[in-house]
Amino acid sequence: MRDRLAATGMPGGFAAVLAGMDRSIAKGSEDRVSPAVEEVTGQSPRSFADFAAAHASVWRR
Secondary structure (H helix, E strand, O other): OHHHHHHOOOOHHHHHHHHHHHHHHHOOOOOOOOOHHHHHHOOOOOOHHHHHHHOHHHHOO
């Protein structure tokens, strides 16, 4: 990832930081749940698959 980002002209140090973040996320560093959706909307959160299924008619237009 670092090499691919650097090949686009991104500075090497920044490419390394982003690649490290990507590696960390892949290992689960962002695998957490927050109560924010319910606190903000008053509704329980749901998966994207459930959301898409509930609104399938919109996706078909």
